[in-house]
Amino acid sequence: MIRVRRIAHADFDTPDLERQVDYYTEILGLTLVAKEKDAAYLANTNDHHSVVLRRASEARCVRLAFQTAPDADLAAFKKQVESHGIKVESKKDPEPTIPEMLTFEDTKGTIMEVFREREPVAQRFGEKGIVPLKLGHVAFNVVDVKKASDFYCDVLGFRVSDWMADFFVFLRCSPDHHTINLVDSKRSKMHHIAFELRNWGHLQTACDFLATKGYPLIWGPGRHGIGHNLFAYHRNPDGQIVELFAELDRINDEDLGYFEPRPWHKDRPQKPKVWAKDPSASNIWGIMPPADFLD
Numbered sequence: 469m470i471r472v473r474r475i476a477h478a479d480f481d482t483p484d485l486e487r488q489v490d491y492y493t494e495i496l497g498l499t500l501v502a503k504e505k506d507a508a509y510l511a512n513t514n515d516h517h518s519v520v521l522r523r524a525s526e527a528r529c530v531r532l533a534f535q536t537a538p539d540a541d542l543a544a545f546k547k548q549v550e551s552h553g554i555k556v557e558s559k560k561d562p563e564p565t566i567p568e569m570l571t572f573e574d575t576k577g578t579i580m581e582v583f584r585e586r587e588p589v590a591q592r593f594g595e596k597g598i599v600p601l602k603l604g605h606v607a608f609n610v611v612d613v614k615k616a617s618d619f620y621c622d623v624l625g626f627r628v629s630d631w632m633a634d635f636f637v638f639l640r641c642s643p644d645h646h647t648i649n650l651v652d653s654k655r656s657k658m659h660h661i662a663f664e665l666r667n668w669g670h671l672q673t674a675c676d677f678l679a680t681k682g683y684p685l686i687w688g689p690g691r692h693g694i695g696h697n698l699f700a701y702h703r704n705p706d707g708q709i710v711e712l713f714a715e716l717d718r719i720n721d722e723d724l725g726y727f728e729p730r731p732w733h734k735d736r737p738q739k740p741k742v743w744a745k746d747p748s749a750s751n752i753w754g755i756m757p758p759a760d761f762l763d
């Protein structure tokens with residue numbers, strides 16, 4: 469099986485392109501690298517773009533892009549996807565720096581973009597705003613969580629890191645505990661987008677910065693049970709939930725199969741498992757999210 473190895477970027481429609489560009493550059497601290505009349509490309513480091521914004525009537529997450537290993541056989545990957553009865557399109561020069569890409573839809577209609585190579589960019593970290601290390605993960609509400617989870621595992625090569633009971637799954641495509649998480653819901657939509665910060669100090673600085681700029685937290689700071697990441701959530705101007713996190717669990721060696729040991733783990737070693745639906749799975753520190761958080 470050919471597996472995707474990392475998330476490269478996420479594309480959003482927005483009804484107010486200028487306002488969202490302002491948020492992503494002045495608050496989050498990404499760099500605006502290219503601007504078209506109805507689109508903006510925002511970067512932090514190795515990728516030409518980590519977030520793409522496009523002018524549209526309604527705010528939503530439209531696409532996610534994943535990168536394979538540089539020596540992956542894209543033709544074989546195309547067959548792998550098609551073997552599940554999924555229609556795949558091949559595109560040449562679809563986006564800046566990406567010469568070749570396959571696109572297809574996941575079970576909820578989000579467009580998957582898979583590419584192997586991109587032209588290298590010498591993009592430096594930004595110098596204003598929060599400036600995350602990277603785009604970490606994207607979480608979705610989905611109407612059939614088992615079907616969606618099977619898609620990411622069987623088609624894209626993700627692995628299951630943890631389940632909460634049978635309704636919330638955390639999937640990895642790299643050493644990071646999760647790059648996609650999916651919660652069973654009445655309707656499908658993006659739940660949140662998450663950016664990795666350096667450490668607790670960076671998270672504190674970010675929370676203080678958000679407060680001075682008029683972005684109150686809606687949950688956190690805390691430490692999740694599942695994934696064990698420090699977290700703080702706020703909403704961007706389009707109303708989308710943005711998570712800032714640090715210290716996410718990592719499986720450095722898939723053959724060993726456990727997360728790197730940490731003092732806050734209850735299991736020794738901490739391995740992928742099914743967690744009970746318990747408050748400590750959400751926040752070890754005990755404070756629960758607002759009632760509408762998972763809607």
Ligand SMILES: [Fe+2]
Pocket residue numbers: 605607660662711
């Ligand atoms: Fe998250």
